[in-house]
Amino acid sequence: MKTMVSLQQQPLYITKPSPWNPRSPTLYPKTLKNPYLPAKTWKLHAEGAKGFNRKPASTRTEKISIGNGTVTGKSYGNNNDDDEDEKxxxxxxxxxxxxxxxxxxxxxxxxxxxxxxxxxxxxxxxxxxxxxxxxxxxxxxxxxxxxxxxxxxxxxxxxxxxxxxxxxxxxxxxxxxxxxxxxxxxxx
Incomplete structure (x- = not known):
């Protein structure tokens, strides 16, 4: 009967892994979260960056002058003339x-x-x-x-x-x- 009682004991908490078996897992106690501190959340701040807009790009026809000639073509993107490159x-x-x-x-x-x-x-x-x-x-x-x-x-x-x-x-x-x-x- 004494052998059965000894089997029910809690395992000991080991602070350092064994030097003889370095591959054995280390068990750490669970820590409680502090309810008084706000939880940190990570959020991407790329809402206004180029390429991340969810709005579809508008299309317009414009004339581009390259060298001596003028070419008519479609230009994609928002309607900011100073931000666009010529196609x-x-x-x-x-x-x-x-x-x-x-x-x-x-x-x-x-x-x-x-x-x-x-x-x-x-x-x-x-x-x-x-x-x-x-x-x-x-x-x-x-x-x-x-x-x-x-x-x-x-x-x-x-x-x-x-x-x-x-x-x-x-x-x-x-x-x-x-x-x-x-x-x-x-x-x-």
């Missing part, structure tokens, strides 16, 4: 993507090809390539590839009816001035 025509966007791919791809591929050529020349013992030469060519070609994103964007003709030249020097000069003019107008 670029799809044909201009396609030209821009092609130019960016060319001006990024050509230097990138040529830089990788030059590294392979230097490796083959050194392995075949044709020429002992100095260590600085692959570093320099990588720096120049990958740097030119990085600048290709900006030049590909600027060298595209922003006029949908005008295709532009092959290298785009004239378009880059015109678009550079136009870009900074828009920046100065937006600050005013």
């Amino acid at each position: 670029m025509p799809d044909i201009v966007m396609e030209r821009m993507v092609v130019r960016i791919l060319v001006y990024v791809g050509v230097p990138l591929v040529s830089g990788i090809a030059m590294l392979q050529v230097f490796d083959i020349v050194k392995e075949q013992h044709v020429w002992d390539v100095p260590l600085w030469l692959p570093f320099f060519t990588t720096f120049v070609t990958f740097g030119a590839s990085t600048l290709g994103v900006a030049y590909g964007t600027l060298s595209t003709s922003w006029d949908p009816e005008k295709k532009g030249s092959l290298l785009g020097f004239e378009e880059a000069q015109t678009n550079w001035v136009e870009m900074w003019r828009e920046e100065d107008d937006s600050k005013r």
Whole structure:
């Protein structure tokens, strides 16, 4: 009968886990909530932020002047003219993507090809390539590839009816001035 009574005792509260079995769970006593302190609630404060409005965007037709031409298209969003960006025509966007791919791809591929050529020349013992030469060519070609994103964007003709030249020097000069003019107008 004494063995049955000993089984009914409450387990002891252990403050530290056992050093011999670190995977055993630690039991903590339940704490009571203080009824006098207010409960903290978390709430998102993004009600007025862009993209979080539940109202559907309004649509209106407007004329956009890009370069020398004027394009009529739909503009989405609220009716604040100072907050909206002009929509670029799809044909201009396609030209821009092609130019960016060319001006990024050509230097990138040529830089990788030059590294392979230097490796083959050194392995075949044709020429002992100095260590600085692959570093320099990588720096120049990958740097030119990085600048290709900006030049590909600027060298595209922003006029949908005008295709532009092959290298785009004239378009880059015109678009550079136009870009900074828009920046100065937006600050005013």
